[in-house]
Amino acid sequence: MTLRTAMLALLLAVLHPILALAHALDPGYLELSAMGKDRWRVTWRMPDVSGRPMGITPALPANCGAEPPPAPHFDGRGWSTAYVATCPGGLAGGQIRIEGLENTRTDTLVRYEMTPGKAVTQRLTADAPGFTVPADPGAFEVFTSYVSLGVTHILEGIDHLLFVLALLLLVRDPRRLLWAVTAFTLAHSITLAAASMGWLTLPSAPVEVVIALSIVFLAYELAKPPARRDQIAVRFPALVSFGFGLVHGLGFAGALREIGLPQGDIPMALLSFNIGVETGQLIFIGAVLTLGWIARRLLPAVLTASPWTNRAASYAIGSTAAFWVIERLQTF
Known part of the structure; x- marks a missing residue:
């Protein structure tokens, strides 16, 4: 009975941290929806950590400007905010980065549109917290990006x-x-x-x-x-x-x-x-x-x-x- 109890306790001990850290390990989410005329609607969602937003912040391409975003609100699992950014010349060639992501154990999904209706998704991690937006994402970029997303989702x-x-x-x-x-x-x-x-x-x-x-x-x-x-x-x-x-x-x-x-x-x-x-x-x-x-x-x-x-x-x-x-x- 002692050995059985010890084995059960060990299994529960392994599973408990997974449950406890579930929210902290949720991914962040950044979406840039094209509105036309060099304007993008930015939706930003941060994981919840002990009742506060995780300390990560999106950095848009250098040519983008926006008013200070409104304070994020808690949606039951994470913290969300939305605002409009103006990027003269578009996103191509600019760098999108998640500041502070390198100090976490989570990742962030970035979904952006070069033009309305044509979305591309990129996964950022602590080891690779930023990327340069390609002028025209090809089939290879789509393939590698979604394979990576599939592996991450199941694991x-x-x-x-x-x-x-x-x-x-x-x-x-x-x-x-x-x-x-x-x-x-x-x-x-x-x-x-x-x-x-x-x-x-x-x-x-x-x-x-x-x-x-x-x-x-x-x-x-x-x-x-x-x-x-x-x-x-x-x-x-x-x-x-x-x-x-x-x-x-x-x-x-x-x-x-x-x-x-x-x-x-x-x-x-x-x-x-x-x-x-x-x-x-x-x-x-x-x-x-x-x-x-x-x-x-x-x-x-x-x-x-x-x-x-x-x-x-x-x-x-x-x-x-x-x-x-x-x-x-x-x-x-």
């Missing part, structure tokens, strides 16, 4: 990663695991494309609740002895992962809608974002399997007692997901 999407982790723990047969992961990938690719193109529209709040419930379901099955688990989940895990993958794809699409798609390169941006999501997912799966292999070599006696290790993991994962269900229900 920062703790709920999606917990679902994949629970799937890895639940399905021990390598062949069935391969089919389950493939089905999950195929399913969320379908709904990601359909929702991003506007063919399928659902409110985000219930989608986020069902995503959390999908994790609770897997955690519940993981807590039970193998002989008592749902036979559909045991014999056809690919079917279960496909069904829940459809819902997770809607969650990915919600994030992509917030980022925006360049009107002239929608297929390229959509494909690139999906490639990024799959790349991040494979990175995570590879890391989990590698850590599992190392753990089996270092602690073979502990990890052979799989029933209680699975139960400890299921309680940690399930408790976290149940908390998300309650939290997300409050947004209805």
Whole structure:
């Protein structure tokens, strides 16, 4: 019992900082919407840190001028403000930078329009807090930008990663695991494309609740002895992962809608974002399997007692997901 309690405490200790730092690790968001006549509407959103805006500030190209922006207001998760900037000659060739980003652990999405309706998205990080606006972003810039956004979204999407982790723990047969992961990938690719193109529209709040419930379901099955688990989940895990993958794809699409798609390169941006999501997912799966292999070599006696290790993991994962269900229900 002491060892079980220690393992459960360790898992909860790992998950707790993730929940506690969720708001601080949210990305910043800067949008420059072209209004014509060298004018841009600037929307700036900062993450919340202990009830205050994070200490980051956008610096527009040197040819841009604007009145002092109004004080930011809290929208329940971050701090937002908006104003109009005048940039004679346009944005091309100028540098956009987020001052103070180099001192944080977050990133910032910059969405800008050279002309009305033609948006491009750029991700800035602590290592690269600024960039020079290209005169005419080509297909390669769109591809690399959206692949990077896809990788970042999946690796920062703790709920999606917990679902994949629970799937890895639940399905021990390598062949069935391969089919389950493939089905999950195929399913969320379908709904990601359909929702991003506007063919399928659902409110985000219930989608986020069902995503959390999908994790609770897997955690519940993981807590039970193998002989008592749902036979559909045991014999056809690919079917279960496909069904829940459809819902997770809607969650990915919600994030992509917030980022925006360049009107002239929608297929390229959509494909690139999906490639990024799959790349991040494979990175995570590879890391989990590698850590599992190392753990089996270092602690073979502990990890052979799989029933209680699975139960400890299921309680940690399930408790976290149940908390998300309650939290997300409050947004209805």
